[in-house]
Amino acid sequence: MNVKPKKHLGQHFLTDLNTAKKIADALLLRSNNILEIGPGTGVLTQFLIDKIAI
Numbered sequence: 001m002n003v004k005p006k007k008h009l010g011q012h013f014l015t016d017l018n019t020a021k022k023i024a025d026a027l028l029l030r031s032n033n034i035l036e037i038g039p040g041t042g043v044l045t046q047f048l049i050d051k052i053a054i
Helices: 017-026 045-051
Strands: none
Touching: 017 045
């Protein structure tokens, strides 16, 4: 996905896959519900999907 952050809106997109995986691995989920606000390019989303049982 080719989305560029708009600095005047204060947007910052996570791009490092290792950091995204570490964030997802640090979560202790008590349900299969995750609400991700402003997923940007989906770098973190791909690891969050793996955390829930579908």
